[in-house]
Amino acid sequence: MPSKVIASKPSARERLLAAADDLFYSEGVQTVGIDRIVAQAGVAKASLYNLFGSKEELVQAYLDARHANTRDQVERALTRFRTPRERLLGVFDAQGQLFTEPDFNGCAHMTASAEARHGSAVEGATDRYRLWVRTLFTDLAREARVADAEGLARQLHLLYDGAGVSARMDRDPSAATTARAAAAALFDAAVKDAG
């Protein structure tokens, strides 16, 4: 008989999201069926459909949870840096941390988007994620008094995406280091142009 101090079993919703995160991320959204999700979560199929309504909405929730997690990790990592330049480049340091996690398998939003049908509901989640990245870079560039902050942010976003692709397809976590070096060069060039 468990005492009240022991945390109760996570709710069905939490277990479903945990199983979805594990299976969808490691094997893909299309190849993982509902049956495997509910089996791993130890949840009845009816509960899944009561809680989420459809597989597509579960995928959306999975992507939003990933988004929130990435945002927290990046923002926490950025608190360690002082100067605007360091903070801007720190995004790639945080990315490098994500690349070295043992079950890293690329950007979840990219792979989910590649698997989704055009015009699918997951596009909303991917758009939200990409807007956050873009805004993050733009804000950091503004903090650093870059003249064309939006322009630099677009360039850095390309590096960020490219690093995510290379880390997965080339199985090369050092892509983040390469991206950081390129970002530093682009930042310095953007600052000098204005100065």
Add this chain to the structure above:
Amino acid sequence: MPSKVIASKPSARERLLAAADDLFYSEGVQTVGIDRIVAQAGVAKASLYNLFGSKEELVQAYLDARHANTRDQVERALTRFRTPRERLLGVFDAQGQLFTEPDFNGCAHMTASAEARHGSAVEGATDRYRLWVRTLFTDLAREARVADAEGLARQLHLLYDGAGVSARMDRDPSAATTARAAAAALFDAAVKDAG
């Protein structure tokens, strides 16, 4: 009655590859079934399995054909440029051309890789493609007498990948222009460092 001058109907293999290119590229490898391929190609299912052996090998052939096509288009585009710097940046001009094609839907190798199971046979095709891009940038950087040609090539490859991602996910073909500008800055920085 067709005269001998009129080209005969393409072979079953050619029609299968054309249908695979159309359907796989626009809708994805997983969502398109064999039945739709053979229906659009006007080919018997048995012919597909006689010619290719499995769906996975058809996917590989589709990716290799895309690779060859992209290579031809890029190499042809590069003949218009003279200086090493222009030739190196010309890769992004060629990429911008691809982005504006009416049925553009991102890099086929990226989406196929995202849909494939880990360790699948399509990884061979994507590895070949990525090696070609990497080698192309390295050779162009060497032609331009860049000191750290491999290092610059890695950075440009990130921009190339990132532009492909952004063009598809942000529905923004101008990503190639952004990548070109960033590549120019990185190139100039790499040249100046050595000089």
Add this chain to the structure above:
DNA sequence: GACTGGGAAGACAGGTCTGTCTAGTTTCGT
């Protein structure tokens, strides 16, 4: 004219998929 072989058409097997439904059980607030 007979033969041969590539291809067309489609039935079929065996499996998986999403989503629904019924029915029984646990949990919890009051």
Add this chain to the structure above:
DNA sequence: ACGAAACTAGACAGACCTGTCTTCCCAGTC
């Protein structure tokens, strides 16, 4: 203690998947 809400278990429907197999057709070739 009791009723409501949440959850479990699993059968089921209807569709789709890959891959195999049989049967037929038709164009060349000797």
